[in-house]
Amino acid sequence: MVEKKKATTKKTETKKAAPVKQEAKTQAPAPTVKATAAPGVTTTQKPRIGVFICHCGTNIAGSLDVKAVEEYAKTLPEVAWADDYQYMCSTPGQGKIEKAIKDQKLTGIVVAACTPRLHEPTFRMATKEGGLNPFRFEMANIRDQNSWVHMHDREGATSKAKDAVRIAVAKAALLQDLYPKSVPVEKAAMVVGAGIAGMQASLDLAAAGIKTYLIESAPSIGGRMSQLDKTFPTLDCSQCILTPKMVDVGRSANIELMTYSEVENVEGYIGNFDVTIRKKARGVLTPKEAEARGIVGGGCNGCGDCDAVCPVIKPNDFEVGMKPRKAIYINHPQVVPLIYTIDFNVCVKCGLCVTACGPEKRAIDLESKDEFIKVKVGTAILATGYDIFPIEKKEEWGYKRYENVITSLEFERLICASGPTGGHLIRPSDGETPKRVAFVLCAGSRDNTGVGKPYCSRFCCMYSLKHAHQITEKIPGCIPYIFYMDIRSFGKAYEEFYYRIQDEGAKFIRGRVANILEDPKTKNLHVYADDTLLDRPVDMEVDLVVLAAAIEPKADTERTRRLFGVSCTGDGWLQEAHPKLNPCGTTTAGVFLAGVCQGPKDIPDTVASAEGAASAASIPIHIGEVELEPYFATCIEEKCAGCGMCVNLCPYTALSLVEKNGRTVMQVTEAKCKGCGTCGGFCPGGAIWMNHFATPQIVAQIDAFLLGGEQ
């Protein structure tokens, strides 16, 4: 009884509210709103809404009563037509919409189906095909946010679906014609991070004729791949296949390489990103920079005379601290660009390098400062890569406590011919050649203790197999023991490689390593595990332990992603627009992802992802213009008091105060407005009309919500 009484009160209230809506409607197409000046469609016509309810097979129909929702929709005063279909997104489903628009002279469309984030574009197209403006479409989400999450409450789900339809119809009745705005796209792209992903993406963009700014925070390009020795399963030398690409990047006329640089600030939107780049003080001039300063034929030529005299010694990060470098340094002989860098954190400015460099080259400038460079690009690709998880956090394995426990990246440098030992694998404690090496897989990966990472790092199994191969190849008689949970050899020719390593004599023990203890005298290590295949505990004495440490997003990923407005998962990996169908895109139009920053990938997958991102990033540039959703703010000038509150609230400086007909009113710069609606949410006079999310439309939705509970 109480309910019923309430319902009737509500009804009268909405009737009362109706004139307000009407008023808003007539005000809405304010003279300044170009987008709403729809030819041939009068805004005073009585709404005739068509409602279409999708079964989605049994996805929706299995959990709620589609027919009941349809019957309910027919009772709504604005609804002129209601229908249902197995799959509304199919060609016949869309055909129903098109036909009903024509036959029933509909003014708006509501489809109750999945999520607008999936099929809004589809149904907008169908609405357009039927002869209506595509923005006269509203979607009611009755699958992702209803039937899938209330699978055991048919009554509750059906009632929620009715409410969702009523709310959508209320909005659809007030929707207006809108026209997307086209903006030109700057014919240039930016790639952040110059590992294999960033390099490949840049090379593809450059090959497609697009000017590409490649930004790298390290002094040289190449990223993680340049630290590796061999690559699985082909056993190609990593440097051998990487350096040609590095050289191509350095030479490409379309790539502007900016090493030792970081993205400082990003403004704008797809087609027109204004990016500020911080070029960190390098202390060394390139030949180009030297020429700009009038030093003809000068600048760094990579001779290394400075390196020879520099008195400051630091561990080399590239060699994972296993080799020294000077305060003025290059990481390895194959660096691109071959330009030295001064580490000003440790440089004592003694000037010895300046003298050694000599008066002709004059390449060294000890007073150099950070520079800021502004560039404009149409699209951007993030390829920020990964770091090694600090595996010392897993204390039971003794990394950084026991000298002979190393990470796989350290192993790569030790086994690499250009590494600190010239390719001789040694025990760090005594320099002896190990005869028994244990590999600990899933070191920090697939770890639900809260210390490590819950995900699989995806390439540790394969590189550990490769390490086992390299040991048996280089050190006759040395036995690799692989402690594994599962061997994940999923790629092309990977499983075959696994069999090959088994045949080569590697020993596989299925069990997670529980603990590692060091023999203080011999510095040998005891590896304790449970062999789950033989069901017995293992205590194995080995000379060297290699931890296949988990990977995590590069430390500065967080900063970079926020600059570009890209979201991330709980683990910090960057969030793609859709995990399956749009793995390179992001929710920020014009920003794409390449490589491991999106999630762990091996080299083939990384390269494929980079090529995908490059292709996606080149499309808007080649089209030359991009359509922006017309959700701009507009000022209803009669209501605007010119207080200017909105001007300060706008994060994009899209609003300003102007004098019009002797009054101060707000004016919107449409090109800058992104349609967040923050101004509209605050305007005390209700003078801001947000296209597609206008106050009367939202109020109508709230009114429709409040009618709930009567069916």
Added chain:
Amino acid sequence: MADNKEWKPKILGMVCNWCSYAGADLAGGGRIQYPPDVRIIRVMCTGRFDSLFVLKAFADGADGVLISGCHFGDCHYLEGNYKSAKRMFMVKRLMKSIGLDDRRFRMTFVSASEGAKWAKVITDVVNTVKELGPSPLTENK
């Protein structure tokens, strides 16, 4: 509230397109079950919410209101969620001053990757409102 065994709370959820709406979709994809009592209105950003929307909803019969957006620093429009949060505090103060329990109004932050969190938030909100019973503003009607 005791005599209303069948009473179903009227809860309005106003969520942003980029984080919480996507998070809610993700909960759907993962088939994470939660109570069906919240009705969702989607806007581009939580910054769009006028305090009056919330007050209107309460004045006209809502038992609870939820606003959910991106985490701080993650807003698709840079800082809309900060501005929305500021309004939320103001509205809560106003609610208290008129004797309306401010637990009926909640702002949460659910990212596009937090489907499980969305389900938890909805369950919490529904439980809280059910515990508080029908809004005193609806009883007077």
